[in-house]
Amino acid sequence: MVLVLCESAMHLQRDNLKNRFHGKNLWHLLIIIVAIQSSVFGDNADLFSSISDTERLFEIEIQFSRDIVTYVEALENHAKAIRKYVDLAYPEGPLKDVPDKEAFVANPLNSFGMVKRLGPHFLDHDMANLLADQTLMELQTKLSNNSKVFPTASNFEEIVISLSLLQETYQLNSSDLADGFITYDGQKYQSDFRLNPRDMMEIGIGATNSGWWDNGIRWFQIAEQKQRNSTDVVFSKILAQKVREGTIYHDKLLDQRGQFGATHRCFPVPFDKKLKKKKKYKKVKQNVNYIREKILQQKLFHAEIPSQVKKAMSFDMCSNGVREWRTPEHDRRLRCAFIHHQDPYFRLGPFKVEVLNETPFVSMFHNFMHDAEMDHYKDYAKPNLARSVTGLADTQARVQTRTSKQAWLAERWFTFNITEASASTIPQNNDLSPPPLPFEPMKYAVDLDVPGANVARRIKYATGLETERPFSGESFQIANYGLGGQYQIHLDGLGFFDGQINPHREKTQFKHNNAVGDRLATFMAYLTDVEAGGHTVFPLLGVSAKPEKGSAIFWINLHTTGKRDELTIHGGCPVLVGSKWITNKWIYSNDQFQKLTCPLSESEARYPVLQRWLDNGAAFIHEMNSRTNVVIVKLLCILSIVAIASVLGLSENEIPRQTDQQLLDAKMKVHAKAVERQIKFLDNFIDTYYKDYNFTEEDAHEYVSNPINTYMLIKRTSLEWPKLKQILFNDAMDKEYEDILKLADSLSQK
Ligand SMILES: O=C(O)CCC(=O)C(=O)O
Ligand SMILES: [Fe+2]
Structure with missing residues (x-):
C-alpha cells in the first residue's frame, strides 16, 4: 500500500501534472481516493471470493445449526459454555432452510451474519475444544468436521471490509444498511438480517481501518x-468511548493532515466546537461532490493519464454510471444490428449485436448463450474453482486486484x-521457436467438451x-465473484508485442x-444476471455494460501492430447483490492473419471491425428505420404536391400554356404514376406483414424466442424488404423529384 503511494507520488512528479492543471490539489485528491479504495483487500481473502463457495458454506451451516441445537439439548449439563455461543449465534434456534441459497448468501448482510456466527463467535467461545470434549461421538464428529471449513478471523475482517467497500462504491446509507436493506437504482433489497449495535461497531472499525473516518x-x-x-x-x-475517541482522533487527523490524505478521509469540519471556529473551517467547500466534479472534468479517449486517475474514473462509473461521461457525439455511430456474415444459416437466425463503442471496438451480442450451456459451464466450474490469479504463467501470483x-x-x-510433427516441419535448433504444427492440424482435433466446442464455434x-x-x-475461463467481488481495471493482453515478456526469465510464456501472439480479442459471456452492481466498465471509453444472462461482450484489445490498445482498459465493478458468473474466451492474434486484413499504413492503428461486419452482411436497425422515414416523408411531399394541384383545380387545359409550367405538369404526371406504383407496393407490403403488428420493444425478447416469429422476421427483413427497397429507393426517381422541386421553385420566383 505504502509502496503504491510512493510510486504514484513519483509518477506525479515525473509527469509534472501540476503544470497541466490549474487545480493543484486535484491529482493529490484523486490519488488519495483511489489509494484508499485500493487498500480494501486484506490478505487471505479466499473464502468469499466466490459466491459458489459461500453457498456451500451456507449449506453446511444449515446442517450445522441443526446438529448443534440437538447437541446442546443432549448435553444440558455440560452446555453452559456452549449455550453462550449458541445464544449469541442462533438466538432464534436453528436456521431455516431457504429454497434459494444462492440468493440468500448473495445478500451481503446475510453473508455478514453468517461469517460473524461462524468466525469470531466460534473462536471466542473456544468452540472447537469444547466440542472435542463431549461424549456424543457421532454428533461431535459431524459438528467438528463441518466446522473445519468455517471461516477464520481474518475472513471476518475481510467481509467487514467488503461491506465497507460496497457502502463506499454504491453510496449505501448506513441507517438503511442497519435496518437490513440496500437501495440500488431505485430498487430495495431486503435482508432477514438486522445489524445490531455490535455489528455496526465492527463495520465502523472496518471503515476506519480502511481510512474512511467519515x-x-x-x-x-x-x-x-x-x-x-x-x-x-x-x-x-x-x-460511547468509541465515539468519543473516534471523533477526537478524527479532528486531530483533519486538523493536521486535511480532509483527505494518503490513507484517510475525514468530514470537512471537525466535531470539536472550539476547533470548528478556526478560520479554515468557516469556508470549507471541499466535499465528495467537489472531488467528483474534478474527476468528471477528465476527457474520455485519453490513455496518457496516471493509472490512479483511470481508477478514479472507473470507480465513478461503477458508482454513478456513464451518463455524465459520454456525449451525443460519442454515441453518434452506435447502432444495433443483425449480423449474418453472408451465411445462409445465420440469415435465418442472425446474431443480435449492439455496438457500445466504435473505436476501439466494443460490442454486446445479445442472447448468445443457451440456458443449458450456461448451466453446464457453472456446474463444470463449481468443483474446480480456485482463487483467481493474473500475470504470466511463470510468475503467477494470487492477486488482490x-x-x-x-x-x-x-x-x-x-x-x-x-x-514428431516438428521433425517434418520446423527445425528445432532455436529453443525459443514456436511449437510447430503438422500440415493439417484439424485432423487431430478431439472435442473434450461438446457444449464448449459449440460455443467456441x-x-x-x-x-x-x-x-x-x-x-x-x-x-474458456469461467469465473464467479463473491460478496463485493470485483476485478480492478486492467488490460487483457499480456503485452507480448510491447516487449513485456522476457524470453529468458519467462521462457515458457515467451515460447x-x-x-500464438497476444490476446487480440476478448469474448466474455455473462452466465447470470446480477441483481445489483457488477457492471463491466471501460473507464477511458465511458462504457458500462450491465451483466445480462446469456449476452456476451466482445472487444478488440490490440492495435494492428499487435501492441495493446491502452484505451481498452476495463474492470468488473463490485457485485452488490447477486452472484456474477462469467466466461472468457481470449482469441489470439497470430491465427487471425487470414481473417483480418493487415493495415496498409501506420495510421491504420485499429481494426475496423464494424466496417468489416457491414461489408459482410450486417443489417443496421437504426439505419434502416431512418431510411424508411426519409422515403415516407418524400412520398408525402410528392403526394401533397399532386393533391394541392388537384385541389386548386388546375386541370390540364386550365394551366397557362407556359413552357416551364407545361414541363412541370408533364414531369409531375409521370412522377405521380411512379409514386402510385410505390404506394401500391408499400400498401401491399404493410398489408401482408404489418397489419396486425402491434408489438412494443417489451415484447421483443419473447417474440424472437419463437422460431416461427424469428423466421418471419428474417424473411421480412432479408427477402421482402430488399424487393420493396428496389422500388422505393430509385436513383432515377430521386433525380426526377429534384428536377420537379427546382422547377417549382423557379416558377414560384417568377
Ligand atoms: O467481470 C468483469 O466484468 C470483467 C472481467 C474481466 O475483465 C476479465 O476477466 O478479464
Ligand atoms: Fe479483462
Whole structure:
C-alpha cells in the first residue's frame, strides 16, 4: 500500500501534472481516493471470493445449526459454555432452510451474519475444544468436521471490509444498511438480517481501518443511538468511548493532515466546537461532490493519464454510471444490428449485436448463450474453482486486484505429437521457436467438451475470427465473484508485442506467445444476471455494460501492430447483490492473419471491425428505420404536391400554356404514376406483414424466442424488404423529384 503511494507520488512528479492543471490539489485528491479504495483487500481473502463457495458454506451451516441445537439439548449439563455461543449465534434456534441459497448468501448482510456466527463467535467461545470434549461421538464428529471449513478471523475482517467497500462504491446509507436493506437504482433489497449495535461497531472499525473516518464515525454514532436504552451498560460505555475517541482522533487527523490524505478521509469540519471556529473551517467547500466534479472534468479517449486517475474514473462509473461521461457525439455511430456474415444459416437466425463503442471496438451480442450451456459451464466450474490469479504463467501470483474464483474449461484437444510433427516441419535448433504444427492440424482435433466446442464455434461465426484451431485461442475461463467481488481495471493482453515478456526469465510464456501472439480479442459471456452492481466498465471509453444472462461482450484489445490498445482498459465493478458468473474466451492474434486484413499504413492503428461486419452482411436497425422515414416523408411531399394541384383545380387545359409550367405538369404526371406504383407496393407490403403488428420493444425478447416469429422476421427483413427497397429507393426517381422541386421553385420566383 505504502509502496503504491510512493510510486504514484513519483509518477506525479515525473509527469509534472501540476503544470497541466490549474487545480493543484486535484491529482493529490484523486490519488488519495483511489489509494484508499485500493487498500480494501486484506490478505487471505479466499473464502468469499466466490459466491459458489459461500453457498456451500451456507449449506453446511444449515446442517450445522441443526446438529448443534440437538447437541446442546443432549448435553444440558455440560452446555453452559456452549449455550453462550449458541445464544449469541442462533438466538432464534436453528436456521431455516431457504429454497434459494444462492440468493440468500448473495445478500451481503446475510453473508455478514453468517461469517460473524461462524468466525469470531466460534473462536471466542473456544468452540472447537469444547466440542472435542463431549461424549456424543457421532454428533461431535459431524459438528467438528463441518466446522473445519468455517471461516477464520481474518475472513471476518475481510467481509467487514467488503461491506465497507460496497457502502463506499454504491453510496449505501448506513441507517438503511442497519435496518437490513440496500437501495440500488431505485430498487430495495431486503435482508432477514438486522445489524445490531455490535455489528455496526465492527463495520465502523472496518471503515476506519480502511481510512474512511467519515463513514466509520457515522457507524459508531448510529450504534450508540441504538444502544442507548439497552440494559447492557458495559457495552453502552464501550460504544460511547468509541465515539468519543473516534471523533477526537478524527479532528486531530483533519486538523493536521486535511480532509483527505494518503490513507484517510475525514468530514470537512471537525466535531470539536472550539476547533470548528478556526478560520479554515468557516469556508470549507471541499466535499465528495467537489472531488467528483474534478474527476468528471477528465476527457474520455485519453490513455496518457496516471493509472490512479483511470481508477478514479472507473470507480465513478461503477458508482454513478456513464451518463455524465459520454456525449451525443460519442454515441453518434452506435447502432444495433443483425449480423449474418453472408451465411445462409445465420440469415435465418442472425446474431443480435449492439455496438457500445466504435473505436476501439466494443460490442454486446445479445442472447448468445443457451440456458443449458450456461448451466453446464457453472456446474463444470463449481468443483474446480480456485482463487483467481493474473500475470504470466511463470510468475503467477494470487492477486488482490481480482476477488473472484475461476476454473478453466478446455473444449478441445489436439492429439498430434509435437516432436514428431516438428521433425517434418520446423527445425528445432532455436529453443525459443514456436511449437510447430503438422500440415493439417484439424485432423487431430478431439472435442473434450461438446457444449464448449459449440460455443467456441458460435463465437467464430459471430465475430468472424478463428477460434477452433490449435493456436487460435485459450480454453474458456469461467469465473464467479463473491460478496463485493470485483476485478480492478486492467488490460487483457499480456503485452507480448510491447516487449513485456522476457524470453529468458519467462521462457515458457515467451515460447507460447511467440506461437500464438497476444490476446487480440476478448469474448466474455455473462452466465447470470446480477441483481445489483457488477457492471463491466471501460473507464477511458465511458462504457458500462450491465451483466445480462446469456449476452456476451466482445472487444478488440490490440492495435494492428499487435501492441495493446491502452484505451481498452476495463474492470468488473463490485457485485452488490447477486452472484456474477462469467466466461472468457481470449482469441489470439497470430491465427487471425487470414481473417483480418493487415493495415496498409501506420495510421491504420485499429481494426475496423464494424466496417468489416457491414461489408459482410450486417443489417443496421437504426439505419434502416431512418431510411424508411426519409422515403415516407418524400412520398408525402410528392403526394401533397399532386393533391394541392388537384385541389386548386388546375386541370390540364386550365394551366397557362407556359413552357416551364407545361414541363412541370408533364414531369409531375409521370412522377405521380411512379409514386402510385410505390404506394401500391408499400400498401401491399404493410398489408401482408404489418397489419396486425402491434408489438412494443417489451415484447421483443419473447417474440424472437419463437422460431416461427424469428423466421418471419428474417424473411421480412432479408427477402421482402430488399424487393420493396428496389422500388422505393430509385436513383432515377430521386433525380426526377429534384428536377420537379427546382422547377417549382423557379416558377414560384417568377
Ligand atoms: O467481470 C468483469 O466484468 C470483467 C472481467 C474481466 O475483465 C476479465 O476477466 O478479464
Ligand atoms: Fe479483462
